[in-house]
Amino acid sequence: MAYNFDANLPIYVQISNDVKRKIVKGEYQIGDKVESVRDLALSYGANPNTVQRALSDLEREGFVRSERTTGRFICDDSNLIESCKNELAIDFAKQYLNDIDSIGVSKQKGIELLEKVSIERGTIDGKE
Amino acid sequence: MAYNFDANLPIYVQISNDVKRKIVKGEYQIGDKVESVRDLALSYGANPNTVQRALSDLEREGFVRSERTTGRFICDDSNLIESCKNELAIDFAKQYLNDIDSIGVSKQKGIELLEKVSIERGTIDGKE
Amino acid sequence: MAYNFDANLPIYVQISNDVKRKIVKGEYQIGDKVESVRDLALSYGANPNTVQRALSDLEREGFVRSERTTGRFICDDSNLIESCKNELAIDFAKQYLNDIDSIGVSKQKGIELLEKVSIERGTIDGKE
Amino acid sequence: MAYNFDANLPIYVQISNDVKRKIVKGEYQIGDKVESVRDLALSYGANPNTVQRALSDLEREGFVRSERTTGRFICDDSNLIESCKNELAIDFAKQYLNDIDSIGVSKQKGIELLEKVSIERGTIDGKE
Protein backbone atom coordinates (compact mmCIF):
# COMPACT_ATOMS: atom_id res chain seq x y z
CA MET A 1 0.00 0.00 0.00
CA ALA A 2 1.49 3.28 -1.10
CA TYR A 3 -0.49 5.52 1.20
CA ASN A 4 -0.96 5.36 4.93
CA PHE A 5 -4.68 5.77 5.40
CA ASP A 6 -6.16 6.79 8.72
CA ALA A 7 -8.62 4.15 9.85
CA ASN A 8 -11.00 6.77 11.22
CA LEU A 9 -11.77 8.56 7.98
CA PRO A 10 -13.27 7.07 4.81
CA ILE A 11 -10.56 6.39 2.27
CA TYR A 12 -12.36 8.38 -0.41
CA VAL A 13 -12.30 11.42 1.86
CA GLN A 14 -8.61 11.04 2.50
CA ILE A 15 -7.85 10.68 -1.19
CA SER A 16 -10.00 13.69 -1.95
CA ASN A 17 -8.19 15.69 0.73
CA ASP A 18 -4.80 14.61 -0.50
CA VAL A 19 -5.55 15.68 -4.05
CA LYS A 20 -6.96 18.95 -2.72
CA ARG A 21 -3.76 19.47 -0.78
CA LYS A 22 -1.70 18.87 -3.89
CA ILE A 23 -3.76 21.35 -5.85
CA VAL A 24 -3.50 23.92 -3.08
CA LYS A 25 0.23 23.43 -2.74
CA GLY A 26 0.71 23.71 -6.47
CA GLU A 27 1.84 20.15 -7.09
CA TYR A 28 -1.06 20.09 -9.49
CA GLN A 29 -1.15 23.24 -11.59
CA ILE A 30 -4.28 24.64 -13.21
CA GLY A 31 -4.96 22.74 -16.40
CA ASP A 32 -2.83 19.76 -15.40
CA LYS A 33 -4.15 16.37 -16.28
CA VAL A 34 -4.86 14.24 -13.24
CA GLU A 35 -3.63 10.64 -13.40
CA SER A 36 -6.31 8.21 -14.54
CA VAL A 37 -8.61 6.65 -11.99
CA ARG A 38 -6.90 3.32 -12.49
CA ASP A 39 -3.41 4.74 -12.06
CA LEU A 40 -4.37 6.68 -8.96
CA ALA A 41 -5.98 3.54 -7.57
CA LEU A 42 -2.70 1.73 -8.02
CA SER A 43 -0.57 4.43 -6.43
CA TYR A 44 -2.96 4.96 -3.51
CA GLY A 45 -3.41 1.24 -3.07
CA ALA A 46 -7.17 1.62 -3.20
CA ASN A 47 -9.98 0.36 -5.37
CA PRO A 48 -10.71 2.30 -8.58
CA ASN A 49 -14.28 2.82 -7.41
CA THR A 50 -13.05 4.45 -4.25
CA VAL A 51 -10.80 6.79 -6.22
CA GLN A 52 -13.66 7.48 -8.58
CA ARG A 53 -15.80 8.59 -5.67
CA ALA A 54 -13.07 10.87 -4.35
CA LEU A 55 -12.66 12.50 -7.74
CA SER A 56 -16.41 12.85 -8.23
CA ASP A 57 -16.53 14.76 -4.98
CA LEU A 58 -13.71 17.01 -6.11
CA GLU A 59 -15.55 17.56 -9.36
CA ARG A 60 -18.72 18.50 -7.55
CA GLU A 61 -16.73 20.95 -5.46
CA GLY A 62 -15.25 22.47 -8.58
CA PHE A 63 -11.62 21.47 -8.20
CA VAL A 64 -11.42 19.21 -11.20
CA ARG A 65 -13.41 18.78 -14.35
CA SER A 66 -13.69 15.53 -16.25
CA GLU A 67 -13.63 15.10 -19.98
CA ARG A 68 -15.22 11.82 -20.80
CA THR A 69 -12.64 10.33 -23.03
CA THR A 70 -9.46 12.23 -22.28
CA GLY A 71 -9.24 12.38 -18.53
CA ARG A 72 -9.60 14.80 -15.63
CA PHE A 73 -8.09 18.24 -15.40
CA ILE A 74 -7.49 20.77 -12.66
CA CYS A 75 -10.05 23.57 -12.96
CA ASP A 76 -9.04 27.15 -13.59
CA ASP A 77 -10.60 28.56 -10.45
CA SER A 78 -7.86 30.26 -8.50
CA ASN A 79 -10.41 31.82 -6.15
CA LEU A 80 -11.65 28.41 -5.09
CA ILE A 81 -8.11 27.14 -4.67
CA GLU A 82 -7.05 30.17 -2.69
CA SER A 83 -10.03 30.02 -0.37
CA CYS A 84 -9.46 26.32 0.13
CA LYS A 85 -5.85 27.02 1.03
CA ASN A 86 -6.91 29.63 3.55
CA GLU A 87 -9.48 27.33 5.03
CA LEU A 88 -6.98 24.53 5.46
CA ALA A 89 -4.41 26.88 6.97
CA ILE A 90 -6.97 28.21 9.43
CA ASP A 91 -7.93 24.68 10.38
CA PHE A 92 -4.29 23.88 11.08
CA ALA A 93 -3.90 27.03 13.14
CA LYS A 94 -6.97 26.23 15.21
CA GLN A 95 -5.71 22.72 15.71
CA TYR A 96 -2.37 24.05 16.96
CA LEU A 97 -4.01 26.49 19.31
CA ASN A 98 -6.21 23.74 20.68
CA ASP A 99 -3.28 21.40 21.06
CA ILE A 100 -1.10 23.76 23.04
CA ASP A 101 -4.08 24.99 25.00
CA SER A 102 -4.80 21.41 26.01
CA ILE A 103 -1.45 21.32 27.81
CA GLY A 104 -1.66 24.81 29.20
CA VAL A 105 0.75 26.51 26.79
CA SER A 106 -0.13 30.06 25.79
CA LYS A 107 -0.43 31.31 22.23
CA GLN A 108 2.62 33.55 22.81
CA LYS A 109 4.72 30.62 23.95
CA GLY A 110 3.39 28.63 20.99
CA ILE A 111 4.66 31.25 18.58
CA GLU A 112 8.09 31.31 20.20
CA LEU A 113 8.18 27.54 19.86
CA LEU A 114 7.57 27.78 16.14
CA GLU A 115 10.63 30.01 15.79
CA LYS A 116 12.73 27.72 17.92
CA VAL A 117 11.63 24.51 16.24
CA SER A 118 12.01 25.87 12.75
CA ILE A 119 15.59 26.89 13.49
CA GLU A 120 16.37 23.47 14.90
CA ARG A 121 14.96 21.90 11.80
CA GLY A 122 17.34 24.09 9.80
CA THR A 123 14.76 24.38 7.10
CA ILE A 124 14.29 27.08 4.54
CA ASP A 125 11.96 28.78 6.96
CA GLY A 126 14.93 29.42 9.22
CA LYS A 127 15.92 32.34 7.07
CA GLU A 128 12.77 34.27 7.71
CA MET B 1 -18.05 5.58 24.70
CA ALA B 2 -16.66 8.46 26.71
CA TYR B 3 -13.50 8.99 24.72
CA ASN B 4 -12.91 9.15 21.01
CA PHE B 5 -10.02 6.80 20.47
CA ASP B 6 -7.94 6.85 17.34
CA ALA B 7 -8.08 3.46 15.67
CA ASN B 8 -4.43 3.65 14.68
CA LEU B 9 -2.87 3.84 18.14
CA PRO B 10 -3.16 1.29 20.93
CA ILE B 11 -5.80 2.42 23.36
CA TYR B 12 -3.48 2.11 26.34
CA VAL B 13 -1.06 4.55 24.70
CA GLN B 14 -3.87 7.00 24.11
CA ILE B 15 -5.03 6.76 27.70
CA SER B 16 -1.48 7.20 28.93
CA ASN B 17 -1.06 10.25 26.74
CA ASP B 18 -4.31 11.72 27.94
CA VAL B 19 -3.34 11.35 31.58
CA LYS B 20 0.06 12.83 30.80
CA ARG B 21 -1.68 15.76 29.16
CA LYS B 22 -3.81 16.29 32.24
CA ILE B 23 -0.75 16.25 34.47
CA VAL B 24 1.12 18.64 32.25
CA LYS B 25 -1.82 20.97 32.05
CA GLY B 26 -2.30 20.91 35.80
CA GLU B 27 -5.65 19.17 35.81
CA TYR B 28 -3.84 16.68 37.98
CA GLN B 29 -1.73 18.47 40.60
CA ILE B 30 1.34 16.98 42.25
CA GLY B 31 0.22 14.69 45.02
CA ASP B 32 -3.30 14.27 43.65
CA LYS B 33 -4.82 10.87 43.95
CA VAL B 34 -5.60 9.30 40.59
CA GLU B 35 -9.06 7.77 40.18
CA SER B 36 -9.23 4.01 40.58
CA VAL B 37 -8.55 1.80 37.62
CA ARG B 38 -12.16 0.77 37.72
CA ASP B 39 -13.44 4.36 37.61
CA LEU B 40 -11.00 5.39 34.89
CA ALA B 41 -12.03 2.37 32.84
CA LEU B 42 -15.63 3.49 33.09
CA SER B 43 -15.00 7.10 32.19
CA TYR B 44 -12.72 6.17 29.27
CA GLY B 45 -15.06 3.46 28.15
CA ALA B 46 -12.16 1.03 28.07
CA ASN B 47 -11.29 -2.26 29.66
CA PRO B 48 -9.76 -2.06 33.19
CA ASN B 49 -6.80 -4.13 31.97
CA THR B 50 -6.12 -1.54 29.31
CA VAL B 51 -6.21 1.26 31.87
CA GLN B 52 -3.98 -0.77 34.15
CA ARG B 53 -1.39 -1.01 31.39
CA ALA B 54 -1.55 2.72 30.74
CA LEU B 55 -0.98 3.48 34.41
CA SER B 56 1.90 1.01 34.63
CA ASP B 57 3.57 2.81 31.77
CA LEU B 58 3.06 6.15 33.49
CA GLU B 59 4.51 4.68 36.64
CA ARG B 60 7.56 3.36 34.80
CA GLU B 61 8.08 6.81 33.30
CA GLY B 62 7.86 8.40 36.72
CA PHE B 63 4.63 10.36 36.37
CA VAL B 64 2.68 8.45 38.97
CA ARG B 65 3.60 6.21 41.90
CA SER B 66 1.40 3.55 43.35
CA GLU B 67 0.98 2.99 47.03
CA ARG B 68 -0.16 -0.54 47.52
CA THR B 69 -3.06 0.11 49.82
CA THR B 70 -4.18 3.67 49.17
CA GLY B 71 -4.02 4.13 45.39
CA ARG B 72 -1.97 5.98 42.80
CA PHE B 73 -0.64 9.51 43.15
CA ILE B 74 0.93 12.10 40.89
CA CYS B 75 4.70 12.19 41.49
CA ASP B 76 6.46 15.29 42.75
CA ASP B 77 8.83 15.60 39.81
CA SER B 78 8.31 19.03 38.34
CA ASN B 79 11.35 18.62 36.12
CA LEU B 80 9.88 15.55 34.49
CA ILE B 81 6.53 17.27 34.07
CA GLU B 82 8.10 20.40 32.68
CA SER B 83 10.23 18.49 30.18
CA CYS B 84 7.22 16.45 29.15
CA LYS B 85 5.27 19.62 28.62
CA ASN B 86 8.06 21.03 26.47
CA GLU B 87 8.31 17.85 24.50
CA LEU B 88 4.59 17.80 23.79
CA ALA B 89 4.61 21.48 22.88
CA ILE B 90 7.51 20.93 20.50
CA ASP B 91 5.71 18.01 18.91
CA PHE B 92 2.67 20.20 18.36
CA ALA B 93 4.82 22.95 16.90
CA LYS B 94 6.52 20.55 14.51
CA GLN B 95 3.15 19.17 13.51
CA TYR B 96 1.89 22.66 12.75
CA LEU B 97 4.95 23.54 10.71
CA ASN B 98 4.61 20.32 8.76
CA ASP B 99 0.92 20.93 8.20
CA ILE B 100 1.23 24.41 6.80
CA ASP B 101 4.30 23.41 4.82
CA SER B 102 2.27 20.64 3.20
CA ILE B 103 0.03 23.25 1.66
CA GLY B 104 2.79 25.71 0.86
CA VAL B 105 2.18 28.20 3.67
CA SER B 106 5.26 29.81 5.22
CA LYS B 107 6.11 29.85 8.91
CA GLN B 108 5.67 33.63 8.94
CA LYS B 109 2.18 33.35 7.49
CA GLY B 110 1.49 30.57 9.94
CA ILE B 111 2.29 32.85 12.86
CA GLU B 112 0.08 35.62 11.53
CA LEU B 113 -2.71 33.08 11.22
CA LEU B 114 -2.39 32.18 14.88
CA GLU B 115 -2.93 35.82 15.84
CA LYS B 116 -5.88 36.15 13.52
CA VAL B 117 -7.55 32.91 14.52
CA SER B 118 -7.06 33.49 18.24
CA ILE B 119 -8.73 36.89 17.96
CA GLU B 120 -11.65 35.42 16.03
CA ARG B 121 -12.09 32.80 18.68
CA GLY B 122 -12.29 35.55 21.29
CA THR B 123 -10.68 33.25 23.76
CA ILE B 124 -8.60 33.92 26.85
CA ASP B 125 -5.62 34.25 24.55
CA GLY B 126 -7.12 37.49 23.31
CA LYS B 127 -5.73 39.25 26.37
CA GLU B 128 -2.13 38.47 25.56
CA MET C 1 -24.14 10.82 -34.50
CA ALA C 2 -26.48 13.40 -35.92
CA TYR C 3 -29.54 12.43 -33.95
CA ASN C 4 -29.98 11.66 -30.30
CA PHE C 5 -31.91 8.43 -30.31
CA ASP C 6 -33.76 7.21 -27.27
CA ALA C 7 -32.43 3.81 -26.31
CA ASN C 8 -35.91 2.57 -25.41
CA LEU C 9 -37.58 2.91 -28.79
CA PRO C 10 -36.60 1.20 -32.03
CA ILE C 11 -34.58 3.60 -34.14
CA TYR C 12 -36.82 3.11 -37.17
CA VAL C 13 -39.79 4.26 -35.11
CA GLN C 14 -37.94 7.34 -33.97
CA ILE C 15 -36.93 8.21 -37.52
CA SER C 16 -40.47 7.68 -38.72
CA ASN C 17 -41.78 9.93 -35.96
CA ASP C 18 -39.24 12.60 -36.77
CA VAL C 19 -40.21 12.66 -40.41
CA LYS C 20 -43.87 12.74 -39.44
CA ARG C 21 -43.11 15.69 -37.18
CA LYS C 22 -41.43 17.52 -40.05
CA ILE C 23 -44.38 16.90 -42.30
CA VAL C 24 -46.82 18.05 -39.67
CA LYS C 25 -44.81 21.14 -38.92
CA GLY C 26 -44.50 21.97 -42.58
CA GLU C 27 -40.78 21.47 -42.91
CA TYR C 28 -41.78 19.01 -45.58
CA GLN C 29 -44.48 20.47 -47.82
CA ILE C 30 -46.95 18.42 -49.80
CA GLY C 31 -45.29 17.21 -52.97
CA ASP C 32 -41.77 17.73 -51.64
CA LYS C 33 -39.22 15.13 -52.57
CA VAL C 34 -37.82 13.28 -49.58
CA GLU C 35 -34.04 12.91 -49.46
CA SER C 36 -32.67 9.60 -50.58
CA VAL C 37 -32.45 6.73 -48.14
CA ARG C 38 -28.69 6.98 -48.38
CA ASP C 39 -28.68 10.71 -47.51
CA LEU C 40 -31.18 10.32 -44.70
CA ALA C 41 -29.13 7.47 -43.27
CA LEU C 42 -26.10 9.72 -43.23
CA SER C 43 -27.84 12.67 -41.61
CA TYR C 44 -29.56 10.49 -39.00
CA GLY C 45 -26.41 8.53 -38.37
CA ALA C 46 -28.34 5.33 -38.89
CA ASN C 47 -28.18 2.33 -41.12
CA PRO C 48 -29.84 2.70 -44.57
CA ASN C 49 -31.88 -0.43 -43.86
CA THR C 50 -33.26 1.22 -40.74
CA VAL C 51 -34.21 4.33 -42.69
CA GLN C 52 -35.76 2.17 -45.37
CA ARG C 53 -38.00 0.54 -42.79
CA ALA C 54 -39.03 3.91 -41.38
CA LEU C 55 -40.00 5.15 -44.84
CA SER C 56 -41.89 1.97 -45.64
CA ASP C 57 -43.94 2.52 -42.53
CA LEU C 58 -44.63 6.12 -43.51
CA GLU C 59 -45.68 4.91 -46.94
CA ARG C 60 -48.01 2.32 -45.47
CA GLU C 61 -49.56 5.05 -43.29
CA GLY C 62 -50.03 7.24 -46.31
CA PHE C 63 -47.62 10.07 -45.50
CA VAL C 64 -45.28 9.45 -48.41
CA ARG C 65 -45.56 7.67 -51.71
CA SER C 66 -42.68 6.22 -53.65
CA GLU C 67 -42.28 6.57 -57.37
CA ARG C 68 -40.09 3.78 -58.49
CA THR C 69 -37.64 5.78 -60.55
CA THR C 70 -37.73 9.30 -59.17
CA GLY C 71 -37.86 8.94 -55.40
CA ARG C 72 -40.28 9.48 -52.52
CA PHE C 73 -42.69 12.35 -52.16
CA ILE C 74 -44.92 13.80 -49.48
CA CYS C 75 -48.52 12.74 -50.14
CA ASP C 76 -51.26 15.26 -50.78
CA ASP C 77 -53.45 14.19 -47.89
CA SER C 78 -54.01 17.22 -45.72
CA ASN C 79 -56.65 15.41 -43.71
CA LEU C 80 -54.17 12.75 -42.69
CA ILE C 81 -51.56 15.36 -41.86
CA GLU C 82 -53.98 17.43 -39.88
CA SER C 83 -55.25 14.49 -37.86
CA CYS C 84 -51.71 13.37 -37.21
CA LYS C 85 -50.87 16.84 -35.97
CA ASN C 86 -53.87 16.80 -33.66
CA GLU C 87 -52.96 13.38 -32.39
CA LEU C 88 -49.43 14.43 -31.61
CA ALA C 89 -50.60 17.60 -29.95
CA ILE C 90 -53.06 15.68 -27.83
CA ASP C 91 -50.33 13.26 -26.82
CA PHE C 92 -48.16 16.17 -25.74
CA ALA C 93 -51.03 17.69 -23.80
CA LYS C 94 -51.75 14.44 -22.01
CA GLN C 95 -48.09 14.07 -21.23
CA TYR C 96 -48.01 17.56 -19.72
CA LEU C 97 -51.11 16.93 -17.64
CA ASN C 98 -49.63 13.68 -16.39
CA ASP C 99 -46.32 15.36 -15.59
CA ILE C 100 -47.74 18.18 -13.51
CA ASP C 101 -50.22 15.84 -11.89
CA SER C 102 -47.33 13.62 -10.79
CA ILE C 103 -46.02 16.47 -8.68
CA GLY C 104 -49.39 17.64 -7.48
CA VAL C 105 -49.77 20.71 -9.70
CA SER C 106 -53.27 21.49 -10.98
CA LYS C 107 -54.22 22.01 -14.61
CA GLN C 108 -55.04 25.64 -13.85
CA LYS C 109 -51.62 26.25 -12.36
CA GLY C 110 -50.11 24.41 -15.33
CA ILE C 111 -51.76 26.84 -17.74
CA GLU C 112 -50.54 29.85 -15.80
CA LEU C 113 -47.05 28.37 -15.92
CA LEU C 114 -47.21 28.16 -19.70
CA GLU C 115 -47.92 31.89 -19.87
CA LYS C 116 -45.16 32.69 -17.43
CA VAL C 117 -42.56 30.46 -19.03
CA SER C 118 -43.34 31.58 -22.57
CA ILE C 119 -42.87 35.20 -21.53
CA GLU C 120 -39.59 34.42 -19.85
CA ARG C 121 -38.41 32.69 -22.98
CA GLY C 122 -39.26 35.80 -24.97
CA THR C 123 -40.19 33.61 -27.89
CA ILE C 124 -42.56 34.15 -30.77
CA ASP C 125 -45.35 32.98 -28.50
CA GLY C 126 -44.90 36.15 -26.51
CA LYS C 127 -46.90 38.05 -29.08
CA GLU C 128 -50.01 36.02 -28.63
CA MET D 1 -38.13 -5.20 -12.02
CA ALA D 2 -40.67 -2.95 -10.37
CA TYR D 3 -39.66 0.29 -12.04
CA ASN D 4 -39.30 1.09 -15.69
CA PHE D 5 -35.94 2.81 -15.92
CA ASP D 6 -35.00 4.92 -18.89
CA ALA D 7 -31.86 3.52 -20.43
CA ASN D 8 -30.54 7.00 -21.16
CA LEU D 9 -30.25 8.23 -17.59
CA PRO D 10 -28.24 6.71 -14.76
CA ILE D 11 -30.48 4.64 -12.54
CA TYR D 12 -29.35 6.48 -9.42
CA VAL D 13 -30.48 9.75 -10.98
CA GLN D 14 -33.86 8.30 -11.83
CA ILE D 15 -34.33 6.94 -8.34
CA SER D 16 -33.27 10.25 -6.87
CA ASN D 17 -35.73 12.07 -9.12
CA ASP D 18 -38.52 9.69 -8.27
CA VAL D 19 -38.04 10.16 -4.55
CA LYS D 20 -37.84 13.91 -5.08
CA ARG D 21 -41.10 13.74 -6.99
CA LYS D 22 -42.73 11.85 -4.16
CA ILE D 23 -41.53 14.40 -1.64
CA VAL D 24 -42.74 17.26 -3.79
CA LYS D 25 -46.10 15.65 -4.35
CA GLY D 26 -46.51 14.96 -0.68
CA GLU D 27 -46.38 11.18 -0.87
CA TYR D 28 -43.52 11.57 1.55
CA GLN D 29 -44.39 14.06 4.28
CA ILE D 30 -41.85 16.03 6.27
CA GLY D 31 -40.44 13.84 9.01
CA ASP D 32 -41.51 10.61 7.31
CA LYS D 33 -39.12 7.73 7.48
CA VAL D 34 -37.86 6.66 4.09
CA GLU D 35 -37.84 2.91 3.42
CA SER D 36 -34.48 1.31 4.13
CA VAL D 37 -31.87 1.16 1.40
CA ARG D 38 -32.38 -2.57 1.10
CA ASP D 39 -36.16 -2.29 0.85
CA LEU D 40 -36.01 0.46 -1.73
CA ALA D 41 -33.51 -1.58 -3.71
CA LEU D 42 -35.98 -4.43 -3.78
CA SER D 43 -38.95 -2.32 -4.81
CA TYR D 44 -36.99 -0.42 -7.47
CA GLY D 45 -35.34 -3.58 -8.68
CA ALA D 46 -31.91 -2.02 -8.34
CA ASN D 47 -28.78 -2.73 -6.38
CA PRO D 48 -28.61 -1.39 -2.81
CA ASN D 49 -25.45 0.52 -3.72
CA THR D 50 -27.28 2.29 -6.49
CA VAL D 51 -30.08 3.27 -4.15
CA GLN D 52 -27.51 4.34 -1.58
CA ARG D 53 -25.98 6.68 -4.11
CA ALA D 54 -29.35 8.16 -5.01
CA LEU D 55 -30.14 8.82 -1.36
CA SER D 56 -26.71 10.26 -0.68
CA ASP D 57 -27.34 12.74 -3.44
CA LEU D 58 -30.70 13.65 -1.95
CA GLU D 59 -29.03 14.06 1.40
CA ARG D 60 -26.40 16.36 -0.06
CA GLU D 61 -29.17 18.40 -1.65
CA GLY D 62 -30.95 18.65 1.69
CA PHE D 63 -34.08 16.62 0.96
CA VAL D 64 -33.38 13.83 3.40
CA ARG D 65 -31.23 13.41 6.47
CA SER D 66 -29.84 10.11 7.61
CA GLU D 67 -29.59 8.87 11.15
CA ARG D 68 -26.97 6.22 11.28
CA THR D 69 -28.83 3.53 13.06
CA THR D 70 -32.48 4.38 12.65
CA GLY D 71 -32.91 5.27 8.99
CA ARG D 72 -33.46 8.22 6.71
CA PHE D 73 -36.04 10.93 7.16
CA ILE D 74 -37.56 13.65 5.01
CA CYS D 75 -36.05 17.00 6.00
CA ASP D 76 -38.17 19.83 7.33
CA ASP D 77 -37.28 22.33 4.61
CA SER D 78 -40.49 23.40 2.97
CA ASN D 79 -38.69 26.16 1.11
CA LEU D 80 -36.45 23.65 -0.60
CA ILE D 81 -39.38 21.40 -1.41
CA GLU D 82 -41.47 24.27 -2.74
CA SER D 83 -38.68 25.59 -4.94
CA CYS D 84 -38.03 22.10 -6.23
CA LYS D 85 -41.70 21.74 -7.09
CA ASN D 86 -41.66 25.03 -8.97
CA GLU D 87 -38.53 24.05 -10.81
CA LEU D 88 -39.98 20.74 -11.89
CA ALA D 89 -43.23 22.36 -12.97
CA ILE D 90 -41.36 24.93 -15.01
CA ASP D 91 -39.32 22.19 -16.66
CA PHE D 92 -42.51 20.39 -17.63
CA ALA D 93 -44.02 23.59 -18.99
CA LYS D 94 -40.93 24.29 -21.09
CA GLN D 95 -40.99 20.74 -22.35
CA TYR D 96 -44.61 21.11 -23.40
CA LEU D 97 -43.98 24.39 -25.16
CA ASN D 98 -41.05 22.86 -27.00
CA ASP D 99 -43.05 19.81 -27.96
CA ILE D 100 -45.97 21.66 -29.46
CA ASP D 101 -43.65 24.18 -31.06
CA SER D 102 -41.84 21.31 -32.78
CA ILE D 103 -45.05 20.47 -34.65
CA GLY D 104 -46.05 24.06 -35.26
CA VAL D 105 -48.77 24.32 -32.64
CA SER D 106 -49.10 27.68 -30.88
CA LYS D 107 -49.09 28.21 -27.13
CA GLN D 108 -52.70 29.38 -27.35
CA LYS D 109 -53.77 26.21 -29.11
CA GLY D 110 -51.74 24.24 -26.59
CA ILE D 111 -53.71 25.73 -23.74
CA GLU D 112 -57.02 24.98 -25.40
CA LEU D 113 -55.85 21.40 -25.86
CA LEU D 114 -55.21 21.09 -22.15
CA GLU D 115 -58.81 22.05 -21.43
CA LYS D 116 -60.13 19.67 -24.05
CA VAL D 117 -57.96 16.75 -23.06
CA SER D 118 -58.63 17.16 -19.38
CA ILE D 119 -62.37 17.08 -19.99
CA GLU D 120 -62.03 13.95 -22.13
CA ARG D 121 -60.08 12.30 -19.38
CA GLY D 122 -62.99 13.05 -17.08
CA THR D 123 -60.62 13.60 -14.23
CA ILE D 124 -61.01 15.71 -11.14
CA ASP D 125 -59.42 18.54 -13.10
CA GLY D 126 -62.51 18.68 -15.24
CA LYS D 127 -64.27 20.73 -12.58
CA GLU D 128 -61.84 23.59 -12.79
Next chain:
DNA sequence: GTGGTCTAGACCACT
Protein backbone atom coordinates in the same frame (compact mmCIF):
# COMPACT_ATOMS: atom_id res chain seq x y z
C1' DG E 1 -7.08 4.04 -23.52
C1' DT E 2 -10.64 7.33 -20.73
C1' DG E 3 -14.49 8.20 -17.31
C1' DG E 4 -19.06 6.44 -15.79
C1' DT E 5 -22.22 3.14 -14.08
C1' DC E 6 -23.91 -1.04 -12.07
C1' DT E 7 -24.00 -5.39 -9.55
C1' DA E 8 -22.67 -8.60 -6.03
C1' DG E 9 -21.10 -9.44 -1.83
C1' DA E 10 -18.65 -8.29 2.21
C1' DC E 11 -17.58 -5.93 6.65
C1' DC E 12 -18.12 -2.27 10.12
C1' DA E 13 -20.31 0.56 13.94
C1' DC E 14 -24.16 1.50 16.30
C1' DT E 15 -28.53 0.28 19.14
Next chain:
DNA sequence: GTGGTCTAGACCACC
Protein backbone atom coordinates in the same frame (compact mmCIF):
# COMPACT_ATOMS: atom_id res chain seq x y z
C1' DG F 1 -31.94 -4.20 12.00
C1' DT F 2 -29.84 0.52 10.14
C1' DG F 3 -26.63 3.37 7.12
C1' DG F 4 -21.80 3.57 5.41
C1' DT F 5 -17.82 1.92 3.16
C1' DC F 6 -14.93 -0.93 0.36
C1' DT F 7 -13.54 -4.32 -3.05
C1' DA F 8 -13.86 -6.97 -7.23
C1' DG F 9 -15.25 -7.35 -11.55
C1' DA F 10 -18.07 -6.21 -15.32
C1' DC F 11 -20.03 -3.40 -19.17
C1' DC F 12 -20.81 0.89 -21.76
C1' DA F 13 -19.80 5.09 -24.79
C1' DC F 14 -16.45 7.72 -26.69
C1' DC F 15 -12.21 8.61 -29.55
